[in-house]
Amino acid sequence: MRELRNCVLVCFLPLVPQLAAAQRNGWIATWAASPQSAAPNTKQPLLNIEDQTVRERVRVSIGGTQISIHLSNEYGSTPILIGSVTVGVPNDAASVRPSSIQSVTFGGHNSVSIPAGAPVLSDPVAFPVTSGAEISISLYFPKRVATPTLHALALKRAVVSQRGDHTHAEKIEAGVASQSSILVSAVLVPAQPSQRLVVAFGDSITDGDGSTVDADHNWPSDLIRRLGRTPESSKVAVVNEGIAGNRLLNDCFMANVGCFGISALARFDQDALALPGVTHIVLLEGINDIGFPGAKLGDGYLADPSDERTSEDLIFAYRQLISRAHAHGVKLIGATITPFEGVDVPGYYSESKEAVRQTVNKWIRSRGTFDGVIDFDAVLRDPHHPSRLLPRFASEDRLHPNDAGYKAMADAIDLALFK
Numbered sequence: 001m002r003e004l005r006n007c008v009l010v011c012f013l014p015l016v017p018q019l020a021a022a023q024r025n026g027w028i029a030t031w032a033a034s035p036q037s038a039a040p041n042t043k044q045p046l047l048n049i050e051d052q053t054v055r056e057r058v059r060v061s062i063g064g065t066q067i068s069i070h071l072s073n074e075y076g077s078t079p080i081l082i083g084s085v086t087v088g089v090p091n092d093a094a095s096v097r098p099s100s101i102q103s104v105t106f107g108g109h110n111s112v113s114i115p116a117g118a119p120v121l122s123d124p125v126a127f128p129v130t131s132g133a134e135i136s137i138s139l140y141f142p143k144r145v146a147t148p149t150l151h152a153l154a155l156k157r158a159v160v161s162q163r164g165d166h167t168h169a170e171k172i173e174a175g176v177a178s179q180s181s182i183l184v185s186a187v188l189v190p191a192q193p194s195q196r197l198v199v200a201f202g203d204s205i206t207d208g209d210g211s212t213v214d215a216d217h218n219w220p221s222d223l224i225r226r227l228g229r230t231p232e233s234s235k236v237a238v239v240n241e242g243i244a245g246n247r248l249l250n251d252c253f254m255a256n257v258g259c260f261g262i263s264a265l266a267r268f269d270q271d272a273l274a275l276p277g278v279t280h281i282v283l284l285e286g287i288n289d290i291g292f293p294g295a296k297l298g299d300g301y302l303a304d305p306s307d308e309r310t311s312e313d314l315i316f317a318y319r320q321l322i323s324r325a326h327a328h329g330v331k332l333i334g335a336t337i338t339p340f341e342g343v344d345v346p347g348y349y350s351e352s353k354e355a356v357r358q359t360v361n362k363w364i365r366s367r368g369t370f371d372g373v374i375d376f377d378a379v380l381r382d383p384h385h386p387s388r389l390l391p392r393f394a395s396e397d398r399l400h401p402n403d404a405g406y407k408a409m410a411d412a413i414d415l416a417l418f419k
Contacts, residue, residue: 027068028191028277030060030129032199032239033151034267035185036260037075037253045160045176050144053166056137056158056181057090059216061224062237063130064189069104069122069137072185073114075149080114080183083142086167087127090136093157093214095171102127103168104137119185129189131233132224137184138167145182152260153207153244154181156214179213186239188276197237197277198223198418201264202284205338206242210395210402217403218242222410236418241271247288248317249309254302268321273328280418281325282374284335286314287399290356291340295348302345311359322369333417334370336361336377341387342398354387372417379412380405 208218245259393405
C-alpha cells in the first residue's frame with residue numbers, strides 16, 4: 001500500500017517533515033489514530049460518501065489554548081476534496097453546542113484538496129480544550145470519496161449526514177452511524193515546557209477491541225483518566241496508535257476480519273516517532289505474529305500455516321524498534337504479550353504457540369533491553385490457568401480484555417516509567 005506515496009504531488013507534503021515542523025514550532029500531539037486503508041463495502045457509510053458531512057469525536061489527553069488538526073489521505077488513490085471543516089463541543093454523536101462551532105482553515109482557506117498519499121495540517125484554531133475534553137470534528141466531502149483513509153476500530157460513533165454541508169449545523173438529522181473514523185489522524189495543542197508524549201503502539205488490545213463503544217475504555221484512555229488524577233495531568237499526553245490485527249513482521253489486509261494495516265516495523269516511524277512531542281512509546285505487539293499462522297476463520301487462514309514465527313523472529317523485531325526509537329532519543333517500553341488460550345478462532349492457540357509467548361515474555365522481562373517493562377501478562381492471566389485470561393477480565397472472545405481488564409492494565413503501569 002505504500003506505493004500510493006509515489007503520486008507526483010506527494011513529495012510536497014511528506015508526513016514526517018510536516019509533523020517535525022509542528023514540533024519545532026512548539027506543538028504536541030494530544031490525540032492520534034493510525035491511518036488505515038479499507039476494502040470496498042456497500043454497507044459501510046464511510047466507504048460510500050458523496051456530497052455528505054461526517055461528524056466524529058475525539059477525546060484529548062492534555063489541554064491547550066489552541067488546536068491544530070491533522071488529516072491524512074495516506075491510502076487515497078486520488079486527491080480528496082474537503083469543502084469545509086468545523087470543530088465544536090459535542091452533546092452527543094450527532095449534535096454540538098451551537099455557540100461552540102468554529103471553522104477550521106488550511107492556509108487561510110475553508111476548503112482544501114489533499115493529494116493522494118499525503119497529509120495536511122490545519123491552521124491553528126482558537127479552540128481551548130482541557131485535559132480529557134471531547135471534541136466534535138465535522139468534515140464536508142463535496143465529491144465522491146473513492147478510497148478513503150480510515151481508522152477502522154474507532155469505537156466511537158461517527159455520524160454520516162444526508163446530502164449537503166452540515167458542518168455548521170447544531171445537529172445532523174437522520175444520519176447513519178459508523179464505528180470507524182475518517183481522515184482525522186491527530187490533534188495537536190501548543191506544547192508547554194517539560195511535557196511528555198506517550199504513544200501506545202500496538203494491535204487490537206491497544207486499539208480497545210472488546211471495550212464498550214463510546215465509553216473510551218481502552219487501556220490508553222484509562223491511563224489518561226488515571227494521569228488526570230495526579231499532578232502529572234497537564235504534563236503527560238497519551239495517544240493511541242493501535243491497529244486491530246497488527247503484527248510486528250507482516251502486513252494484514254483481510255476484509256473478512258476488518259484487518260487493514262502495514263506491519264509494526266513498517267509503520268513505526270510514521271505512526272509513533274513522527275508525532276510531535278513524543279518521548280516514550282509503549283509497545284504491545286506480537287500476539288498476532290504468534291497466533292495468526294494456521295488460524296482459520298471461515299474458509300481461509302489468517303496467515304499461512306507455514307508462516308509460523310519463532311521467539312527469535314519477534315525478538316529481532318523488538319530489537320529493531322528499540323534501536324530506531326533510541327536513534328530519535330525516544331524511550332521504548334516493552335509490554336508482555338497477554339494470554340490467549342481459549343480464543344474462539346480454531347488454530348489461533350496451540351501449546352507450541354504458548355511456548356513462543358512464554359519465551360518472548362521471559363526475554364522482555366529479563367534482558368533489560370527495553371527502557372522499561374509493563375507486565376500486562378501478569379495483570380491479566382488467570383493464576384490457576386496462566387495461558388488464559390482471568391475470566392473477570394476477558395471479553396467474549398477470550399482474546400481481548402473487557403472494560404475491567406483494560407482498567408486493570410492501566411492501573412498496573414508504573415507512572416515513573418514516563419519520567
